[in-house]
Amino acid sequence: MANPYRHNGKEGAHKFFEEGFRDVFRRARENAYADYPITVYYAFKQQDSSKGGQSSTGWETLLEGMIRSGWQITATWPMRTEGSGRLLAKDTNALASSIVLALRPRPEDAPRVDRRAFLARLRNELPASLRELQQGAIAPVDLPQAAIGPGMAIFSEYNAVLEDDGSKMTVRTALQRINAILDEVLGELENDFDAPTRFALTWFRQNGFDSGKFGDAESLANARSISLDGMERSGILTKGGGRVALIAPTDMPADYDPSTDSSISQWEVVMHLVRVLDSDGIPAASTLLSLVPDAVDTDLCRELASLLFKLAEDRKSTALAVSFNGLGAAWSDIARGARGAAHQEMLL
Structure with missing residues (x-):
């Protein structure tokens, strides 16, 4: 448990939490079979603010740990695990309280790609994936979380997505771009x-x-x-x-x-x-x-x-x-x- 009282404060607890996730998924990756996916159940708890809007640091840490340990995220699906009264409760996450992720081992020789190519793929592929999600029995409140699946499938397919300065794109930035394109797609629907x-x-x-x-x-x-x-x-x-x-x-x-x-x-x-x-x-x-x-x-x-x-x-x-x-x-x-x-x- 990442308890600030056990790990020399909030920063130490966050480091313990982050390293623990990476170690778990690294060990799982070492013994994984390419033909068999695994599923991970994650319950949301922590949320904080950033310049890009609301974000969950625990959620981002989880995704970073998976991707850096050699996993590709192929799907995400929200689950309603709390009472309906919490759907849009004050100062809480407005999305589903829990999420299931499907993972497959990413090939060791997976390529790298630049930011422009990654965004081009998002714009080309995400709209069709979103329309498929909308055809399923999914509540609008859960659509952004479900859309992370096809978006992260593209992002985690690569060993790295490189920014213009050569640094690796973070999960937070990738999530922001996925959400921005989701907004664009929903806005384009108005023309229909x-x-x-x-x-x-x-x-x-x-x-x-x-x-x-x-x-x-x-x-x-x-x-x-x-x-x-x-x-x-x-x-x-x-x-x-x-x-x-x-x-x-x-x-x-x-x-x-x-x-x-x-x-x-x-x-x-x-x-x-x-x-x-x-x-x-x-x-x-x-x-x-x-x-x-x-x-x-x-x-x-x-x-x-x-x-x-x-x-x-x-x-x-x-x-x-x-x-x-x-x-x-x-x-x-x-x-x-x-x-x-x-x-x-x-x-x-």
Whole structure:
């Protein structure tokens, strides 16, 4: 145990912790078979701040110890091991509390690569891996941690990633780049959404569900060749008194029927799904989704829920973040139920 009282203070405890990890994984690597992976279970505890944002020094030490001992990290998967009340608890890690890693021995003759080549591979390969993760039953809150797997698989494939000055890139820097590309990918998804949804995302990023100036909203709408009047009629926003506000999920009409909505948008579908899921659960959300016209890309609705979780989290809107995360986490069950409801309707 890395106890400051046993190892001459915090610095000594950290050194003991770091060297111990490296020794464990070095010994495991000496007796490892290339054909057989190993799995490691890690529980998060320590977190501190850096210029690049929040980071866990214990987590970084673990990864450094694995990689420097000759292991390649091929996958990471978060596990929910604590109560839901801790999901976005104050001053704690907002990700899953524990994670499982899959490792394989890295070949002794693995090459080195420069920073530019490493980043190019991340940009080329990470987007497809992220889309695969989003198709699985993974909550939006856990996506950044799961994305570390394919990102670290690239980083740990090499004996070293060299910075411009010839030094070895650290795990902390690699994690920062992986997270930055994750943000880029999620941002690029906005181009795939319909125009009202793109407007709503931009407005939500600036104002949440609070009101903003009419002139600002009109400028955003005009840039997307849509009108505020049209979005008001479709049930996305309200306007009056020189102010504009998006309609929050809790304020959406309870009698909404997407099958009769001639101006439906992905934003509207997600808002109503959040409302129904929070109030009536998965079966009711499945029924609602089954009524959404085929013209609406429901895969994009799922991606929208993930993006909205991140935006709500950035805005420190905890309750909204929990709701959007809940929709993303339950999406597979909701979609499965929607298919069953649609099939049952066909039989009737």
